[in-house]
Amino acid sequence: MKADSIVSLDHGSGGLASQNLISGLFLKYLTCPQLRDLEDCAVLGEYAGRIAFSTDSYVVDPLFFPGGDIGELAVHGTINDLAMRGARPIALSLALIIEEGFPLADLERVIASVARCCEAAGVAVVTGDTKVVPRGKADRLFVNTTGIGIASHRIEISGKRARVGDAVLISGTLADHGITIMSCQAGIAIGGDIASDTQPLHRLVAALLEEEDGAVHVLRDPTRGGLATTLCEIARSSKVGITIEEELLPIRPAVNTACELIGLDPLYLANEGKCLIICDQARAEAVLQLLRRMPEGREAALIGRVVENREGRVSLTTRIGGSRLLEPLTGQPLPRIC
Amino acid sequence: MCLAIPMQVVEIRGGGDPLFDPQIALVESDGIRKEIRLEMADRIPEVGEYVIIHAGFAIRTLTVEDAEYNLSLMRQMADMLEQQGRLPGVPE
């Protein structure tokens, strides 16, 4: 590729090339005033409430996929981690590690995505960093985002708070992101409505907590490891059992077919725009209706309940009325032929 | 080691040259499409028929009737069980 179309080591050195990259590319899209000041640190205002703080790194392959890209994942992922503790996202940092030779056009695409998602979510990137490493020392692009949020004092949401009798709900369809990525990797042309579900959930959570903060005990987004692994983590944390119904799980037919074709289990595939909610049984119907009224939660469903079991046992009642234990995922999900 | 699923054939492509243009089936289900090799199919499917797919190959071609027959047998069995309480011919 031509020299001026790729990222070079100079771009990460702090000199003129770096300045040009920042002003010509990053600041073209990321328009937060604090970022434009080009200080090494952003000083935010004063806020009432408790500070919430989360970080995540993104190394997805492929970088661009149906429904999104690494930039979108990076913005939504950290916003969602904050939201899952009931915190309102205030600001994000964005750090990039770029492999020498990475196409500038692709970098621009990623930054444009980041900017677009920040704008839509109402959360800004206020500080950032860029490093370039020699060819072969990184796989094209690694992204890290860190987020600061504010949690109101009355919110007490954690994986330890599930109680026997609670209802278990999911805000929408399962495995969309995971199967999108695995299908790309397996070379299956994705048709139908398969695409990553990456989206920010902070507004959904805010609306939920506005109405039902007392009733909501646990929030978590079932990312890596899928729904099953997340349920296992919560069950163990809270020292309860969880039982879910296969018939009630919202899964798109195309997602099911793709899973069958490659030999993957949708319960163990990542979701990047869904939220698991564990709440008081008495408020379950109200919570469900509230979720469904929001665009992010239109396909929300009640999928199970919390039961007595000190060992954190999670079980699935299958479509034919059988029963199956769900264990956490060990290692990456792998396609199978067996 | 038998993971294989049935999908409907929506198009037959190629066949002009066994080397550079081998005959393949395009299958579809719920919006998912995949190109499938036909070298080991017991017979070449027609559009609208079904194939059972394993590792990117059709291992068996079924007519709609074939697919339905098995199902209708099972349905009959289920109905008989429900109505009569047992299958005929089972020793007490």
Next chain:
Amino acid sequence: MKETDAFRSREITAPLVDEITRSLVRPVRIMEVCGTHTMSIFRHGIRSLLPESIALLSGPGCPVCVTPASHIDAFIAAARLPQVTIATFGDLIRVPGSDGSLATARANGARVEIVYSPMDALTLAQNEPERTVLFPAIGFETTAPTIAATILQAERMGITNFLIIAAGKTMPQALEALLADPELQVDGLLCPGHVSAIIGSEAYRPLAEKYRLACAVAGFEPADILAGLLALIRQVNEGAPRVDNCYTRAVGVEGNAKARALMDEVFAPADSEWRGLGTIPGSGLVLREKYSRFDGLRQLGIPLQPAKEPKGCRCGDILKGRLLPPDCPLYGSACTPLQPVGPCMVSNEGTCAAYYRYSGQKGRQQTNRLNNL
């Protein structure tokens, strides 16, 4: 998906479960010999619906599980060669040989790609002419023709950088060896659906007659499996062992001659080692001499070295249905799904892996329900 939904509906499965329950007049031991059957039984929670008097044993039906460590070691040796890219089914990635797995090799810098089809491995070879692409050719009769077709395509196209290590196996000889063991106590055999699509339901008749063994060919949906189990129980009750074909939509009496011809063109039968079971005559597939240019062992100079079974591993007894996973000294301690020692724990549908998932490490305390295994 709509093609399979009906076979998962309670409308059909519930009456079958009821009839199975009613028809069981004495304890019955059924063995299934297909990893996909094991997976499906587990996935749909079928055991939990069946009465305790039916014991479902998992035999050596998982090609990943029965691939001997010597072959795994050969795959890894190939992976370690700098010019070689391994293109493999995902099932093999975490299988341990004598020293690590393909995943370990990848972590140490080897190029290991997962493919959905052997044709994808050939395409990779075409796209990367400077690499040698090697496909570990595991599988039974369902998969062997796909690999044969790929070899023939490679031959036609004159592709010189595509190799396989032939590690495929065939079922009938293994079943014969299994059933010939006087200690094996099985009343019925749930026959593998898609292998049967290739070899035909008639292939099991000699076994049914010689060993007075009930046989039923079954598909993989819950209704298929339950129908197969019911057929077996009825045969046992009638004292009339035969081969029932409960998967008529995929399986004929004679099987798929075209697929068998493909296999026969490229592969020859040979004696083969089954992990945990020892050598079974005529049960393996090797490349015919005319296709030896695709033989990875020969072309890359990789010796097939006998590998020692790990000490204390009881997979052989488990694969023969003689032992339950919790009875193995390594189960749950030295041998877990994350760090499997033997084949039964290695693959997701290996008996021990499925058992572990179903009952966790506390398997010993739950033999009550799970003596079904």
